[in-house]
Amino acid sequence: MSPLFIDILLFTLLAMTALAIVRLRNLFAVTMLASIFSLLAAGLFVNLDAVDVAFTEAAVGGGISTVLMLCALTLTKRDEKRTGHTAWLALLLCAVTGAGLVYGTLDMPAFGSPDAPIHTHVAPDYIARAKAETGVPNIVTAVLASYRGYDTLGETTVIFAAGIAVLLLLGFKRSDKREGGEE
Amino acid sequence: MSHHLVLRVVANLLLPFILVFALYVQWHGDNGPGGGFQAGVVFAAGMILYALVYGVDALKKVIPAKTSIILMSLGVLIYAGTGLSSLFLGHDFLDYSGLAANSTQGQERGILIVELGVGIAVAGAMIAIFTAFAGRTPEIEDKEW
Incomplete structure (x- = not known):
């Protein structure tokens, strides 16, 4: 199979997964589909010879964030709430932005062009x-x-800050009490 | 999940390989794909798998909540500290040329140390975030899924 065919196949699957995520109301299924989305994206990156990025996407998007989403899911309801209205304005905004982005890519050099x-x-x-x-x-x-x-130092600091932020919001509540009791 | 025999056996089989793979990605990142970030995430994923099968309390015996906070701070400190030490050796901040006898070896050594810092920080942060989330989550009964 040619790389182009694999690209098209993976992109089609990506689009289908994204549509399914939008349509589904069951949050557990949505979380699983989001994980599949990341896995497909990782496959796409491998096909584009960006193995380092693919590795990160598979580990973070497909692995850790899925587990965190599932953890968060146990703290909330399993189904998305139905809203009465249809968001026409949002749909229009998305369509216009999407069309603008596609228009912007028309000027870009051909895919893989050495120039x-x-x-x-x-x-x-x-x-x-x-x-x-x-x-x-x-x-x-x-x-x-x-x-x-410098950039990587910044990224590491961002991850550190994210960790601190989550700990400030959630804390180690239950465990701290238990550990305190044992001591 | 302690009564899921199949899950437990499979997790036991996978865990050592996941952890060794994390170390491989960490130390081999300058030759192949990967590096500190990926290594840290894979290591944390191994620990999370352990927690999923044996419970968060078991994970806390391996890596207490405090240790994960210390790890993520230590990682950033290693990174920034490498930058500062190159400053004291008479080079620019994060220019590792002065860390060894010649500039190429210095760069190689600097990259290795800095990647280790990233790995430790990422692993610590991921484990800390997971522990914080999981500590909030009530025990889930099988029938609920």
Whole structure:
């Protein structure tokens, strides 16, 4: 099977999963479909040769966030509440924004084109320098940890902040009491 | 879920491989796909699997809530500390060239340390978030699903 065919297949499945997520009212099914959505997206990234991104998507989107959603689901109701009205304005807004985005992509260079600005700006520089300067064969790692070290420090801090925020909101309530009792 | 024999056996079989795979992704991230972030998430996923099968209290015996907070702070500190130490060695912030005898080895070492920091921070944060969520969740009866 050609990569293009796999791309089209995966994108079709992605769109179907997204539609099913919108249509379904049972939140448990929605959570499972969201996990499948991430898995399909990860497959798509592998097909686009972005293994590092695919790895992250599969682990975070397909794994951890599904478990967290299920945890959150036990604290709330299992079914989405029905709203009386149909959100025509929101649908119109989505359609207009979507059409605008599609219009924007018409100007973009052809998919995989070697002349695209993204391939002519800093990328060749990194490819030429990374191995000699850092001794690390995986250029993605070299860029993330060294050339773009500031960004990754920022990302790590964001994850730290997210952890702190969740702990401030939820705390370790039950366990703390129990642990306190044992001591 | 302690009475689900099949789940327990499968989880027991998978767990060591998941944890070793996390370490592989951590230390092999500079050669293949992966790195600190993915390693941290895979490690946390292993711990969450353990908690799903044996209960959150069992997980808390392995990694108490406090330890996960310390881990996620430690990870960020390792990262920022590496940046600061390169500052003290006479280079720019997060320029690892001075961490070893020559600049290439310094970069390699710096990347390894920084990725370890990311891994520890991510694993700690994920485990902490899961523990916080799961601690809130009442025990679920099988029939409810």
